[in-house]
Amino acid sequence: MIKKLLLITLLSFGLSLPSKANFDFNSNCIKAYQAIFDLRLNDAKALIQNEKKQNPNNGITILLDNYIDYFTLLASENKSDYERLKNNKATRLSALEKQDKNSPYYLFAQAEVNLQWGMLKSRFQDYFSSGMDIKKADNLLTANIAKHPSFLPNKKSAGLIDVIFGSIPSNMKGIFSTLGIKGNAAVGIRSLESLVSSLPRSSYKFYTDEVVFFLCYIETDLVHNKANYSKIMGYTNTMDDSSLLKSYLQGYVSARSARNDNAIEYLQKRPKGSEYLNFPVLNYHLGNAKLNRGDADANIYLINFLKEYKGINYVKDAYLKLAYYFYLRGDNAKYNTFLKMVKTHGSLYDEKDKQALKEANDAAPDMDLLKARLYFDGGYYPKALAELTGKDAGDFKLKRDQIELYYRLGRIYDESGRDSDAVVSYQKAINSGKLSSYYYAANAALSIGSIYEKKGDKAKAASYYKQAIAMKDHEYENSIESKAKDGLKRTGY
Structure with missing residues (x-):
């Protein structure tokens, strides 16, 4: 009897002990990760919260929380959101440092947090701090590759950093090289492309959407070879049709590749519902594509973008496009009204907005040249x-x-x-x-x-x-x- 009571006591004591810090990318975390890349952030948050209750010391939840901030800021591009959320970086790194040091996710997760904030800081023009964060990520990944050379996710982030550092403008490379920052974009692209094939055959196949996400931007904005359009769209076909991110990428790549009709189709058929992240920039791209084609409802999407968007980019350009929409229809009163909005609203972060302000302060465009320009932008040569x-x-x-x-x-x-x-x-x-x-x-x-x-x-x-x-x-x-x-x-x- 005494032995039985002792055994029960020991078992109860053991059950009450705090669980050991660990990194467990289990099925619940994978579901949360996939929800993030579908841009169903509320669903992802619920799954993460459930995981925290079941496994309070699972370090993967810290990383997933950072993904939430990353996509929230990518979608909103809101300066006040950025200032509010950026302090989470230090808190999360501190929490990650207390996790299992023997796990291949230990250094990797820290690298991911630094890399994601480095990319966000660049978007908000905090370039020096951005470079330093991405350099920290690079150092952490180098150490992790040495400790865990067969850990496939290393290749995902290392390839991306190679592209980022290899794409630094020539006039800035000298400055960054003194800080030990260098990369090779071509090598990085090849590394990411190889992962599109190798990840689905591995236990890390859930990372495929993330690699596709980065490759779409790299191929479209960096390589910008329109002949690669079919290849890039082939990448997106691996994503689930319920993914809002998939619709955005297909629409964005199509618009940037002068496949204007395709862009309109993808963006109009995007999944909708309260479970999805509010992503106003989709209406901006759709409004632009419809303006290029001469659609009568182009103004509706541009107006909806301006109503919903509280970020730093494309506001001046959207007002200019609205001005041109009415100019092409002979409504000079509305043309002048929206031209004034270009001058008084929005910021000058993005080159498009700087150009929009310059055009708003210049003489009105020639009607034929404007039509030719819009048709050209849509690929209607x-x-x-x-x-x-x-x-x-x-x-x-x-x-x-x-x-x-x-x-x-x-x-x-x-x-x-x-x-x-x-x-x-x-x-x-x-x-x-x-x-x-x-x-x-x-x-x-x-x-x-x-x-x-x-x-x-x-x-x-x-x-x-x-x-x-x-x-x-x-x-x-x-x-x-x-x-x-x-x-x-x-x-x-």
Whole structure:
């Protein structure tokens, strides 16, 4: 009897002991993770809370909480949300440091928190702190790879960091290299692409959506090769149809790849419901795509975006697009009303908003050039060309419009595969606009350089890249100069 009572007492005592710190990416955590990548954040929060009750010392919940903040800020782009949430980083890192040091997730989870906040800080233009966080993540991953070389998730984050550090603009690489920051974008992309195949065959297959998420941005915004469209869309097909993130990525990639009709279809068919994260920027992209096509309801989506969005980007650009919507319909009163909104609302974080303010302070656009520009942005190249066929510089009063005519024709011919015609038009844009503050001439030189580089004529390509660099005090100067410098590096000049 005494032995039996002693056994019961010991068992009861054992059950009351606190569970040991651990990292258990169990089925409940996987469900929460998948809900996050469907953008069903409330469902994810409920699953995480349940896991905390059942396994209060499971360190994976700390990491999942950070994913929640990451996607919340990506969707809202709200400065006050950012200031409120960014202090969570230090708290979570401190909590992670108390977890199981022998787990492959120990250093990895700390790296993930640093990496996610590094990317967020860059979005809110806190660039130095962003670089430092991503460097910390890189150091942690390097140590984790040495300790756990077969831990496949290491490859996901290490590949992404290689892309981020390998994509630093040429004019900033010197600064970052002194801090030991360097990478190779091509190596990183290959690493991520290999994971799309290897992850589904592993116990870490739940990470596939995250890799696809990053590859969509990398291929669209960094590589920006429209010929890769089918490959990128193939990646997204692995995601569940109930995922709002899938609809966003398919719409965004299609819009950026000049597949405007596809973009509209994907964005309109997106899943809806109270369980999904409020993601106003989807209406911004849909409104833009519909404006490019000339749809009568484009204004509705742009207005809905402005009503719902409290973030830092695209506000000025959305008001400008609304102004153009009414301008194209001959409603000058509303055109002028929305132009005023461009000047008084929104921020100047994003290049689109800076350009929108510049256009709002400039003379009204030529109607035919505006239509051609919008058709071009949507990938409707024959329609864009039809708007400009038979016109020459003498048909336009403003020097700005004369330069844009040549530039726009060059862009249309370029995307239509008519290289010789493109070079002729681009050269006219350079000749007439190299001393102006508009970006047309500099980007025309960059584009001719790209045409000759593809043809294997490195000397001519380098000559035009140097011309692009030599032009100063124009729109998008840093971006164009950085691309031209990268071109010079590729050509060996």
